[in-house]
Amino acid sequence: MRGLRWLLWLAPLLAIGCGDKSSAKNAPADAGQSAMVAKTADGGPEGGVAQAADAGEVDEMSAPPASGEELASRMRHLLEAIAQNNPDLASDAMFPRDAYIAAKDAPDPGKAWEKKVASAFRHSVERTHTRTKGASYAKFVSFELGKTISQTTPKKKDFKKPLWRVKHSKLTFSIEGKTHHLLIAEMTAWRGNWYVSRLR
Template structure:
């Protein structure tokens, strides 16, 4: 069966609209940082730690006090997540991983038990497991630097302990958590 030329043309135009409109809407809604522009062909320099220690300190407080809201600014913002992810329902996925982050904080607090009130931040350690995530990898429409298997080091009394921070990504030149624990 032969498809009429007009139908083929309408299909191609509709397909182009699906590909172009989200990018156009993205440009209208969100300011895309230089380090995350879709047209990058080479990775920009990997961002330094910036204020990670300050936000990691608040994460330890959030865990110790069982108050996830103290560490909300260490998690990637909804707006940045929407800009990065090229999936049908980025808000649904965001809600899921944000809930996981808060649940992880509650679970870590429970694991500390009686030691919770004595937990003190020591340092944040970036691992060597890093990569430039290119356009279209991991269902994304913007590239970014990713850091995996990092460590939040804290102390209870004289004992140093560690919490793995599973995945962080850089939005512009600032690091954010997207998975505190393993994605489930």
């Protein structure tokens, strides 16, 4: 009789213990599923990356800003190249080769870039250094983008896509306290930035 009473008293406790183990076993799975559902709803890591990529896309239909630290920094490099008579110092200011290849309608756009952009740029840097008295002491003052910005019309043997272009941008510098100006013949935009496509 005592044994029967003992079993009757112990049975509810065993049932509670089993129930707790079952709940504990299912809890992580439910939490994991909830986390997965939450990530799916938010877009998850993949969705976040995609949104960031979309947000970083450049609006090619709008002209790039006329000023900014990034542009001013590259124009400083241009002045350094002229001051030191070393065109390589301003490679980031020159219209990029890959951009020219992608946009130019030519049998060999890479070769055309070397001749019409790179070679001409190097020659202009060297000539400007030679013709500017005291060029080695030049100090950057400011840069001002040209006033008249236009968009090119795609055509054969020229750019096959519309690009923004501006003429007569002004690079201001000083040499031993005297102010000088360099008018940049032509700048062309690519992926939201302005580059020198023709220096002089």
